[in-house]
Each structure stands twice: as structure tokens, then as C-alpha cells.
Amino acid sequence: MTDHQREFGVAPDGAWSAPGRVNLIGEHTDYNEGFVLPLALPHSAVATVTARDDRTLRLRSRDVGDRVVELSLDRLLPGEVPGWAAYPAGVAWALERAGHRLRGADVFIASEVPTGAGLSSSAALEVVTALAFSDLNGLGLTAPELARIGQLAENDFVGMPCGILDQMASASCAEGHVLHLDTRDLGGRQVPFDMAAEGLRLLVVDTRVKHAHADGAYGRRRAECEAGAAALGVPFLRDVPFDGLAAALARIDDEAVRRRVRHVVTEDRRVARVVALLDAGRAREIGPLLTEGHASLRDDFEVSCPELDLAVDTANAAGALGSRMTGGGFGGSAIALVPEESVAAVGKAVTDAFAGAGLAAPRIFEAVPAPGARRLPV
Template sequence: MTAGSRLPEGSYDAVWASPGRVNLIGEHTDYNDGFVLPFALPHSTVVAARRRAEPGWTVTSEQTGETVAFQDEKVEGWAAYVAGIVWVLREAGHDVPPADLWITSDVPFGAGLSSSAAIECATMAVLVDLIRASGGADLPMQLRPRLAQRAENEYVGAPTGIMDQAASTLCRAGHALFLDCRSLATEQVPFDVAEAGLAVLVIDSKAPHAHVTSEYAARRRSCEDAAKLLGVTALRDVDVAGLDDALAQLDDEVMRRRVRHVVTEDQRVLDTVAALRAGNLRAVGSLMTASHESMRDDYEITVPQVDTAVRVALEHGAYGARMTGGGFGGCVLALVNEDEHESIAAAVREAFAANGFAPPDSFVVTPSAGTRKISR
């Protein structure tokens, strides 16, 4: 059963779906103006809307059964991701019609798979439909990620980069999205794992995960402070060839580690894109593993559950494995042979049990489409 099939019966003025995402490589590079390479999940959030005569908006969650009504007051909790989109569209000069909205989703929540961006991007799509139907201006897809990011940063209060919203909006099936987070230039890079006899196994560690944390914000501040000390706009402007010279200018060892991760991670994204363009998918595995080691040792955002999942996947034949998402929990990606994903998932479950961790979930994902209209 798809998420959209769980909407209440009846007619709607607009129904759109936006997917969650996994990031193949490029972690914590987005807010440093760097490069990322996400792809969209087959799991999506569906938002449906009906215009209403009364002022204001309501949003009902199929997951919680809760309905939240709002007009100009500040909204907290899960509904803030919806209210934030209303707010940012109005801030951008759009007259957002009053509406009732319903949300249903099969994107795992709190797993680092960007369930929040899926809500934001699907909400924006239905509201833009209503704006157009009321005689307002369209909002091209390419411009929507920046507005959705602003809603999450300024309204919700999460200091995220633009990757999640861009992936949820712009990805294409069978491709990864190569995104330059400074210029917002994109390239759809072929990533057909099945054709290569491979699979991407997602292991949800079930370790709690949240972006609105002091740890995430502290790392962003450290990067911004380092950029100022180095006299660059963002760490994107330090390349691998100049890394040693840059590190020599920094006295703080923690800041040095943060900079080393971001600079080398940007290069790993570029190397991964080159491998995919050449059709050498297996070569991506070693880059994924190096990315995880950098997140573990230099950025210090992993936890024992994800480190265990990576180690066991590699021991049982994965070409590469890494945590994906903001860190401190969430999911691991493993690039594996298509006929080995079940045995690797079983080995991870056994290791989690032996360590006293909560049982993980695991599933295979394929690169899927971004924001799309649903016929109801």
C-alpha cells in the first residue's frame, strides 16, 4: 500500500508526493557551499489539499491522527514543517489561499532519511498549485529548494543545508543528483545499481537522530569560524591540494579535524561522480567507506550502532558502507552484490543483538523520482 492510498476518501484540489532521500556521499558539505550526491527514495510523503472558505489553514497527520489549525501564530512540532512553508511562500510575496491539508507518509521518521524535507516539498507543491489556480504566479521547481530550506532554517529553527530539499524536489529515477550547493547547478548522474548486479542496502540503526541539536549547530559554527580564519567565503574554497597549508593556519585541533573532513569529503564527491560517469560503480565502495571513517574520526558524528553496521557489512562482503544523514544515529548505506543483501542484513542483526542494541530495520532502495503530482 502506498502512502497516498491512506488519504481520506474524497476529492482534492491538489495532491503531490515528495520522497525521502539518502545521500550516496557528501555529508556536512552542503552548508559549506560544497558538493553532495543524494538520490531519492521510493518512500514518499503525500500531501493533499482542499481550498476552504474560512481564513487560515489546517493540517491533519495520518500518522498521529492530530489536526493543527493556524493562521499567523507560530506553530511548533511536526506541523511547523507545514506552517513554515505557508510562511515562506507569503514572505516571498505569494498569496497562499486558505486550505485544509492532509499528510500521509511511509518515509521512516527520525532515521536521517529526510522525512522533514519530504513534508516541506510536498506541501510547497500543493500550495503552489492552489496559488496558480487562484491566479497567482508559478514557482519553478528549480527555485523551490531554497525557499524550503529557508522555512526549515528560519521558521523551524534547524540549521540544515539545501541538500535535502533539493534531492526531494529535483531527483530523477535511476539517477543520483550531483548538486553544487553554492551555484545550485545540478547534474543527473546515472546510478543503475541493478544493471551492475548491485544493490544499495539501507540499515536503519534505530539510534535516535535529530537535526535540531546543539551538536549539529556546533559543527556548522566551527566550519564558519574556520572559513573566517582562513579568509575564504566557505570551506568549499579550500581544495585538497591546499589542505595542509590551511590546517597549518589553524591552532585548534578540533577545528582542524572538522576542516579536514569537509575538504576531503568534497573531493570524495567529485571522485564518486567521476566513477559513476565512467560506469565503475564498484569503485564507489571504497569512497563510501573513507567517508564514514572521516565522519567517525574527524567530524565525530557517528554512534556505536552505525559504526557496528558499517564494520559488519564490510566484513561480510560489502564494497563500501557509510552512515548517511546528519549523524548521531540514523541509517547506514552499504553497496553490496545484489544476491548478498539478505545475508549482510542478517549479519548486522546478529551483531546488534550481540551488542545489546535495538534490532535494526533494513531494506533495499533504488534511485527514484522527486516531487511528482498524484492523480486522485
């Protein structure tokens, strides 16, 4: 008997999976309609779902809580569903708001995506729910449509003003590739990213910390970017040309806004440079761009923290070709591009550095580009 059957007393109609992600480069550019370069992780959220004949939504997580959360599809209101259940409930709310009338459902969630690690555990939960509901209700939603639903749920139901990077990565990344995504029109290209063939590994260092001010600070960063775009008379910071950056910065009086603008414009440029190097088969040369991106996130965008800086600096000193924080910041994870012969040394150095600083041991694992959201065989 499966966990789903044990909990709900019926067999599921199907099983679906959606992965977490790491972002190779392109941080805090998505809500500025810029460019990003994520890859999907092997760690995923799996939903088993049974459609119902009523309008009841029953949600159960293997990993959080010890009871079923029961809701009515007719009475879903933003801000009124606490905890993890807000994400799948928000997806149902967003689908109905988009004009899709849903059947009720029994949903059992099991996720391997670490929470609070900046690896998009919430987006994985949103996308897997959206895909399951799309299939069970015959909606036929595309990957960008699934991502938009997930973003709407997180922005307007949960209340987190994220961009669309995480949901698009979870919905549409491809195995063995990074996704070069234009967040303005959601056009993208899968760029081959076979690190093993080039004697490289991409390590993720989960610092296991998440600072409490993260969500409010994230919202302030987005507001500062919007203020910068308004000051420059452009719709989004993506529209500020790199070659005109110095002149643009001279027109902004607020020092914090000026730094935010500089990060976004230079980060879009770094994405283009990394893609060009990958296309040219020069993956080893992207390392300094990763480190440059971290310095920009630390100094101009001010979203790093001591634990992330320690991970990045230690990895680079121990043999990584480049490292950077990934995700929204204020804790979470860093990534390090490491020659395969240096993996053990880098991992030990980072672990020892955390121990020396009196911090809990970080979780370190290899990121191998995995498939995006899909229905699983049952």
C-alpha cells in the same frame, strides 16, 4: 471515501508526493556550499489538499497525532507551532515571507518516510507542501525555489540550521539517477545509477536510534565550519582547494575546527571521485570511498555513533564493497554497497550484530533511485 474526505468533509483538489532521500556521498558539505550526491527514495510523503476561501490552514497527519491542527495564515510565528505541523506551517510562512499571498487550505499528510532515520522525512514534508501550495496558488515555483522555501522554513521557522541538500534531493532527483549537485548555485547533473544492471544493491540500514544531542551538535558543527572559513579568509570551506589543504590546516589553531575543515574539503574531493567512477562505468570501485567517507565523519567530523559504526563495520566484514553513515549523524541510517549475491549475508550479519549488542533489530531495505516531487493523478 478517502481519509481526506473523512477528515475534512470535502474532496481534495489534488494530491502531491515528495520523497525522502539517502545521500550516496557528500555529507555536511551543503552548508559549506560544496558538492553532494543524493538519490530519492521510493518512500514519500503524500499531501492531499483542498484550497479554502479564507486564511485558515487546517493540517492533519495520518501518522502523527489524532487531531486537526488549525492555524491562521495571518498569525504564523516561528517557534510557536509544535511538533510535525511546524514543517507545513513553516512552508506557508516562508512562502508568505517571500511575497506570495496564499489561500487557506485543508491538508492531509500521509508519509512512508521513516522519521528520525536520517532519510529526510522533514524535507519530504516541506517540499510536498510547498509544491501543493505552489500549484494551488498558481505560483509556478521551480524545483530550486521549492527547495529554498523548504530550507527557509526549517532554518527560520522550525529552528534547524540545515543546508539545502535534503530539500533539493526531494524536489529534483530523477528516477534511476543520483543528483550531482553544486549547492552554491544549485546547478546539478543527473548521473545514471543503475546498480541492478551491474549486479549491485544499495542497502539502507536504519539503526532506529536517534541520540538526543543531535540538533545542538549539528549547529555546533556548522559554527565550527564557519570559524574555519573565517580563519582561512574564504567565504565557505568549499573555497579551500584540496591541493592546498595541508597548508590551510597549518593556519588553524583550534584542533576541532581543523578536523571539521579536513572533513569538508576531503568530502568534496570524494564526491568528485565517485562521480568520475560512475561516469566511467566503474561503480564497484566507489565502495572504498564510501568507507573512507565514514571514517572522516566518525573521526574528523565526529557525527557518527556506536550503532552506525557497528552497521558499517559489520556490513563491510560480511561482504559489502563499502559502507558509510548517511544523513546528519548521531543515529539514523547507514548505507552499504553490496554485490547482489551478498545481500542476504550482509543483512543477516548486521541484524545478528545488533542482537548481539543488545540493540533493537535494524530496519534494512534496498534503496532504488526514485523520482523527485510531483503531482499525482487523482
